[in-house]
Amino acid sequence: MGTYVMSDLHGCYDKYMKMLEKIKFSEDDMLYILGDILDRGPHPVKIVQDLMKRSNVICLAGNHEYMALKCLKFLLMEVTCENLDRLNDQMLGRLINWQQNGSASTVDEFYKLDRAERTEVVQFISEFELCEEISVNGKTYILVHAGLGNFRPDKELWEYGIDDLVWERPDYETPYYSDKYVITGHTPTMAIRANASPGYIYKANHHIAIDCGAGFGGKLGCICLETMEEFYIE
Numbered sequence: 729m730g731t732y733v734m735s736d737l738h739g740c741y742d743k744y745m746k747m748l749e750k751i752k753f754s755e756d757d758m759l760y761i762l763g764d765i766l767d768r769g770p771h772p773v774k775i776v777q778d779l780m781k782r783s784n785v786i787c788l789a790g791n792h793e794y795m796a797l798k799c800l801k802f803l804l805m806e807v808t809c810e811n812l813d814r815l816n817d818q819m820l821g822r823l824i825n826w827q828q829n830g831s832a833s834t835v836d837e838f839y840k841l842d843r844a845e846r847t848e849v850v851q852f853i854s855e856f857e858l859c860e861e862i863s864v865n866g867k868t869y870i871l872v873h874a875g876l877g878n879f880r881p882d883k884e885l886w887e888y889g890i891d892d893l894v895w896e897r898p899d900y901e902t903p904y905y906s907d908k909y910v911i912t913g914h915t916p917t918m919a920i921r922a923n924a925s926p927g928y929i930y931k932a933n934h935h936i937a938i939d940c941g942a943g944f945g946g947k948l949g950c951i952c953l954e955t956m957e958e959f960y961i962e
């Protein structure tokens with residue numbers, strides 16, 4: 729039994745499937761996905777539909793699910809005069825912002841689904857948690873998409889705002905805790921200044937950063953928490 733963590737799949741269905749094969753993912757294992765399944769790459773909704781069938785996967789929300797959810801709930805509605813009235817400036821702003829962040833592939837696949845499937849997908853994504861604390865082999869890990877923005881050591885996890893958890897970038901040179909490890913996606917490891925191996929998983933200062941840039945032509949990374957073994961798909 730292994731506990732695996734990956735992040736920022738960004739529609740890379742093929743890399744995701746190859747990774748499951750590589751880690752020999754079975755029903756005895758557990759997989760955590762730290763958000764940003766959606767957008768950019770070609771098959772985000774196909775990944776979501778695969779995840780929906782698995783009982784041993786826990787997905788956390790990233791900024792892309794957060795952006796998508798507000799818009800998908802709107803796109804789920806029938807086109808009626810009353811609903812079009814809800815296409816106000818705020819909703820338009822959200823749609824444009826999401827579009828600028830690579831929504832096209834998500835929207836394309838979403839509209840290929842029938843109505844019942846669309847509802848299921850939105851329901852599934854809306855149940856994603858924002859963070860999770862787990863214990864593996866006596867070590868404690870905080871799993872979160874982006875980081876713990878506006879960090880204070882005495883702050884409880886539930887006290888962080890959504891933006892702090894899905895948008896903010898952590899300071900990877902400063903440990904948050906001495907007795908816990910924080911595992912994050914969101915910031916590609918090639919963008920971490922202190923990282924000696926850009927594009928590979930970064931482990932230092934009680935941080936573990938696992939977004940190796942799969943959505944931007946980089947690798948998909950995955951880490952096994954029992955062994956700390958790293959896996960990569962080009």
Ligand SMILES: [Mn+2]
Nearest residue numbers: 764790791914
């Ligand atoms: Mn992100």
